[in-house]
Amino acid sequence: MPRLSDSLHATRARVVHPHAWIWEPLEADPRFLLRAMFGCKAAYLDGKMMLCFAAKDEPWRGVLVCTAREQHASLMQTLPALTPHPVLSKWLYLPEARGDFETVAARIVELVRRRDPRVGVMPSVRRRRARLPVK
Numbered sequence: 811m812p813r814l815s816d817s818l819h820a821t822r823a824r825v826v827h828p829h830a831w832i833w834e835p836l837e838a839d840p841r842f843l844l845r846a847m848f849g850c851k852a853a854y855l856d857g858k859m860m861l862c863f864a865a866k867d868e869p870w871r872g873v874l875v876c877t878a879r880e881q882h883a884s885l886m887q888t889l890p891a892l893t894p895h896p897v898l899s900k901w902l903y904l905p906e907a908r909g910d911f912e913t914v915a916a917r918i919v920e921l922v923r924r925r926d927p928r929v930g931v932m933p934s935v936r937r938r939r940a941r942l943p944v945k
Contacts, residue, residue: 829863858930
């Protein structure tokens with residue numbers, strides 16, 4: 811006889827990120843990787859972190875473009891909807907609340923897909939924490 815917990819577990823729906831449609835064009839690339847990062851989703855290509863998709867409250871609701879500060883002016887000239895993120899100012903931000911969000915997000919993904927050299931940062935190497943001896 812099946813257990814009640816089995817049937818409840820089997821009917822649990824998978825939650826889809828509200829910005830999943832944005833990174834879908836990148837999924838066909840064999841060098842694409844999507845990882846969780848601080849409650850957001852980070853998209854990587856060729857080992858570089860390219861975009862971060864945030865679906866929380868402002869200012870964490872939109873697309874963050876991972877880039878060096880030296881590239882901000884050029885990218886903002888190409889895509890005037892981008893602004894430095896109000897908290898994480900090293901990256902550019904496209905807030906979901908903008909009326910042209912979908913159009914601009916698609917253009918950003920196209921830049922990433924074409925591997926525009928202005929977009930992407932190499933993630934820092936994570937150091938392993940030393941294990942404390944068990945007493």
